[in-house]
Amino acid sequence: MMEFSENENQKMIRDMLRDFCDKHIRPKLMEWDESQTFPREVFTELGKLGLMGVLVPEEYGGSGFGYLEYVTAITELGKVCGSIGLSMAAHNSLCTGHILQFGNEEQKRKYLPKLASGEWIGAWGLTEANTGSDAMRMKCVAQQDGDYYVLNGTKNWITHGISGEVAVVLARTGELLDSRGITAFVVERGTPGFMAGKKENKLGMRASETAELIFDNCRIHKSQVLGNVGDGFIQAMKVLDGGRISIAALSLGIGKGAIEASIKYAKERHQFGQPIANFQAISFKLADMKTRYEAAELLTLQAADLKNRGEKVTVQSAMAKYYASEMCVYASTEAIQIHGGYGYTKDFPVEKFYRDSKLCTIGEGTSEIQKLVIAKNLLS
Ligand SMILES: Cc1cc2nc3c(=O)[nH]c(=O)nc-3n(C[C@H](O)[C@H](O)[C@H](O)COP(=O)(O)OP(=O)(O)OC[C@H]3O[C@@H](n4cnc5c(N)ncnc54)[C@H](O)[C@@H]3O)c2cc1C
Numbered sequence: 001m002m003e004f005s006e007n008e009n010q011k012m013i014r015d016m017l018r019d020f021c022d023k024h025i026r027p028k029l030m031e032w033d034e035s036q037t038f039p040r041e042v043f044t045e046l047g048k049l050g051l052m053g054v055l056v057p058e059e060y061g062g063s064g065f066g067y068l069e070y071v072t073a074i075t076e077l078g079k080v081c082g083s084i085g086l087s088m089a090a091h092n093s094l095c096t097g098h099i100l101q102f103g104n105e106e107q108k109r110k111y112l113p114k115l116a117s118g119e120w121i122g123a124w125g126l127t128e129a130n131t132g133s134d135a136m137r138m139k140c141v142a143q144q145d146g147d148y149y150v151l152n153g154t155k156n157w158i159t160h161g162i163s164g165e166v167a168v169v170l171a172r173t174g175e176l177l178d179s180r181g182i183t184a185f186v187v188e189r190g191t192p193g194f195m196a197g198k199k200e201n202k203l204g205m206r207a208s209e210t211a212e213l214i215f216d217n218c219r220i221h222k223s224q225v226l227g228n229v230g231d232g233f234i235q236a237m238k239v240l241d242g243g244r245i246s247i248a249a250l251s252l253g254i255g256k257g258a259i260e261a262s263i264k265y266a267k268e269r270h271q272f273g274q275p276i277a278n279f280q281a282i283s284f285k286l287a288d289m290k291t292r293y294e295a296a297e298l299l300t301l302q303a304a305d306l307k308n309r310g311e312k313v314t315v316q317s318a319m320a321k322y323y324a325s326e327m328c329v330y331a332s333t334e335a336i337q338i339h340g341g342y343g344y345t346k347d348f349p350v351e352k353f354y355r356d357s358k359l360c361t362i363g364e365g366t367s368e369i370q371k372l373v374i375a376k377n378l379l380s
Pocket of ligand 1: 090094123124125126127129130131132133134156157158159160205210359362363364365366367368369372
């Protein structure tokens with residue numbers, strides 16, 4: 001049976017992050033957004049709070065929390081700044097999560113303490129310029145040469161592509177379109193032949209760094225393979241099952257921020273001699289935003305709860321990610337409408353929620369891909 005009330009750890013994380021955001025994020029977020037600065041120091045501080053290894057067991061230097069605490073942390077960050085929430089989620093779920101789930105003991109001891117403390121930040125490279133949704137067609141190859149693999153190719157849209165000290169990279173070791181033809185490697189920054197490429201200039205999530213990873217005859221020792229050769233694609237899909245819960249949580253954060261700002265504004269703004277909240281056209285918007293928010297929250301908590309219990313969550317995390325991300329785009333669009341012309345300026349937070357929200361329907365699988373996953377399950 002699903003438990004809806006917050007546990008003590010969730011309350012502690014919420015309180016801690018409220019203070020943290022007031023001190024370290026709110027004062028600077030618009031400056032980072034404008035200049036597209038990735039504030040690396042914020043993640044060092046989040047590491048000190050145990051939030052760079054939320055799901056990592058304590059024996060590897062993490063906090064040893066479950067998915068409910070993880071959802072709370074990302075939602076709380078996303079409510080203030082989507083970019084910080086996105087980077088924190090990508091670091092925890094993708095790079096760190098992949099090593100945690102599929103690394104051997106030696107790899108876990110080597111990388112998890114550094115990642116969980118925030119000393120290192122992690123990247124995860126699946127997407128390429130021509131293969132986003134259709135990741136199985138990837139071109140990046142890893143050719144075996146004795147005890148080494150030689151990586152050649154480019155990964156695009158990679159969160160922390162420049163700043164990440166370590167990346168988990170998916171590359172082809174077999175035939176095109178063979179789901180057993182892809183392998184995951186851990187690659188450290190500084191490995192010859194591994195370079196960062198172009199940084200993307202984005203609509204939103206501008207303080208979360210997104211860049212290319214370039215591999216040019218990059219030799220990687222076979223000890224850097226995660227799990228078995230040929231298992232990379234299947235591993236990546238499992239990593240995304242958890243990752244999609246984090247994007248649902250991020251969407252909740254953005255939705256919550258948009259709703260809170262809208263309630264405040266609707267009560268304060270007067271037109272025709274009364275607060276605009278008195279107009280049913282406005283209050284019904286708020287009612288719709290909040291109802292969709294709570295539905296999204298329930299789906300997200302359901303997925304988190306199943307994941308904590310070790311059950312398969314492919315469909316539930318796809319539903320949570322799909323519904324919550326569409327909710328946050330809807331809520332932030334309505335938030336601008338409620339704010340009128342002021343909502344269209346940078347004097348209020350809702351234009352940023354609006355720009356940031358759109359990533360949630362795209363990253364870690366678009367809404368269309370989530371629907372494919374859900375429909376395939378229904379029809380199988
Ligand atoms: C800010 C940001 C950060 C990111 N971070 C990472 C990261 O850290 N690591 C990583 O590997 N990737 C990352 N990505 C990549 C992201 O996961 C991809 O952008 C996403 O999977 C979509 O791929 P695409 O952009 O190539 O779109 P495409 O796959 O080209 O899709 C274009 C459109 O076609 C639709 N479409 C495609 N196929 C189908 C189909 N079969 N049926 C119906 N519709 C379809 C899509 O839904 C979409 O609307 C990031 C992206 C962004 C924007």
